[in-house]
Amino acid sequence: MAEALRVGLAGLGTVGGGVMRLLAANGELVARRAGRAITVTAVSARDRHRDRGIDLSGAEWVDDAAALAQREDVDVVVELVGGADGPALVLARATLAAGRHLVTANKAMIAHHGLELARAAEGAKGGVGVALKFEAAVAGGVPVVKGLREGAAANEIVRVAGILNGTCNFILTKMEAEGRDFADVLAEAQRLGFAEADPSFDIDGVDAAHKLAILASLAFGTRPAFDQVAATGIRHVLAADIAEAAALGYRVRLVGIAEAGPPNGGGGLFQRVHPHLVPLTNPLAHVAGPLNAVVVEGNFVGQLLFQGRGAGDGPTASAVVADLIDIARGEFGPPFAMPAESLAEAPAADAGERRGRAYLRFTVADKVGVLAEIAAAMRDAGVSIESLIQRGPSAVPGSDGHVLVAIVTHEGPERCVAAALERLRGSPSLAGQPLWMHLL
């Protein structure tokens, strides 16, 4: 058997601990599959003295994570520090510059700096290149980076759509199952450890947007461009919205979707994270609880579904070590499936030309003329209404006698819906922002 692959591990939190536990439990099997042992020779974390319940005796402790990049006994650095910039980025740059492989679970860093890091990896060692791998950055244990980069590589990708944030999916399915409202379920998720104390990265769609930017790059051969992902979260979804959706045969899911923009909108790449109404015929409708799932649609393969646990120490460690096995086998190439230099810059597509059906929900004063006002705004903007329902104050949490009006439109360009909402903006009849969800 070849010499061991020597790992320097930065970060000993949930995922780092999981990697240590996985290698302890499955080390022999991993070595058989990888063709060589995978050994952690050095570790770094913030607090040396904290008891993590894992055996670190075989690895040397390094106070400054960035020093891992320079160690002679490290072939590959595993970065589990987190954060788009700061120490994680410093370590990543230093690792690749030193001609060492890099494995990371850091979605924010790859979404923001993926292009720079891919260039550095491909140019390392005088152009020989080193690995930059990030399977764990998207959908946790689900091998969807590999699925796109390799499994579906023969296809022109038509669309990639996924449930990419387990916290949001946990909250939405619990709201659905128990008819409870967002704030209530969020508080419970926080108590159970399914949501962070500061949940905004998750529930406002930022985390899913990081992951979508990575998937879109792999799918479309474009530079990762987080700032072109339009992200909305689930804060404003009411239990009543979920009930209306169910009555129509849909489930509400936070879906990240990327596809080529409509030709009449100038092309470009369309990337969005938004709550959607998902029909029961779509496999994403059946993804419940904290699971993640991604549907990849290719021009020859049709729809592929990848589903599994999107977070947690075990699944994430599984993905990190899968990357290490690929590196040990020598099976790695350009991080984004093709050379970084050939990744196209894709301008954001004009969403206004995108055609689809919309769910619009208004919270309104219960008085004469409000429905007429809404209907007139739709008509004047060219939005065709398929169904409209009004519900009494009980559907609106904390309502001051406000009622709820939910509309589903016929298919049409999104700019018309936007124009209708613009017409209604500032109307004294409306209490709060309308909610606009797309039908998948």
Place this chain on the structure above:
Amino acid sequence: MAEALRVGLAGLGTVGGGVMRLLAANGELVARRAGRAITVTAVSARDRHRDRGIDLSGAEWVDDAAALAQREDVDVVVELVGGADGPALVLARATLAAGRHLVTANKAMIAHHGLELARAAEGAKGGVGVALKFEAAVAGGVPVVKGLREGAAANEIVRVAGILNGTCNFILTKMEAEGRDFADVLAEAQRLGFAEADPSFDIDGVDAAHKLAILASLAFGTRPAFDQVAATGIRHVLAADIAEAAALGYRVRLVGIAEAGPPNGGGGLFQRVHPHLVPLTNPLAHVAGPLNAVVVEGNFVGQLLFQGRGAGDGPTASAVVADLIDIARGEFGPPFAMPAESLAEAPAADAGERRGRAYLRFTVADKVGVLAEIAAAMRDAGVSIESLIQRGPSAVPGSDGHVLVAIVTHEGPERCVAAALERLRGSPSLAGQPLWMHLL
């Protein structure tokens, strides 16, 4: 860009035509992803003069497929001839012996001769090794070979279970949706081209058993052993069985399952293809029509689901070309995830010690004492009955006044169920063989 990867293609049927069409449509994109062009330089098929509607002008015609293995202008042979032995096997052996890479969609050949071919591939070129890849052999376009070999490689696999035959799944879901019986739906499937004129390979579970043997080898690091897969098909499933299952909250699916045998049964590897009652909470219950799906259960990642189209020219070509892209990238290693020499021989597990719940359905004469006879056999064999239902003659197609008795057992060892059925064997009360399905 590096020199083109030169392909010799044997077999121009549905899949071979699909590969040609895919490379024509997506060739430029494939080259960007692969880092080099993939070019078919030579083709071989039975009938040179048949119009296949594909452009073969760039490739040289070779009458004898085996000659592809020796051509100087071929780096990799794609074998799409089919059949476990015969010309396919001759070509595969010759290709590897000549130090050329081999890609195949041939599940029968890999299930029967995978070990020999893997040894030949690893030993080729004086031990440098060549690729032997077979993504298209299992679940068509779904990259589940890669998912096991690489994506889940860090895990000890607890279980792999899948819907591996689209024909059977099409028939079962149609029986379910329309309440029709097997023979009737099979005839329609044949008319629609979803089932072969001789459907026995599909409906008797042989095709699924080939695929399961391959998955089991990848999952458990064992030699592929088709002859140790216990396979039963769906011929004897009645519409009434599907209706009883539905009433209990289950769907009937032909499931291939592999897992470690129970320690008290001497260990070994358990491999079975059998109609199962799948609870609605299991993702396999929601796999409808001709789709394929595989659930991989790892000790760190938990359950992973891979789902998509399991047959057809587009999906299968997608998998074949994905293998070619891996080869063009130089990203390949031992075909069964670890060196062939280290694959363990796994004796078949003693299924009798396996614990589970069973669905048993008897077609019986409608006379006094039959129920007592069945119940006594169960009692005497130590089988505990959870529910029992008797239905009149309308549930039995072509019945001569026979009625149907369906039993669901409590959990217990399978040997007890087998003993109960043995006790009833030859009883004049029974019309035809009882049907035994396992609850997943």
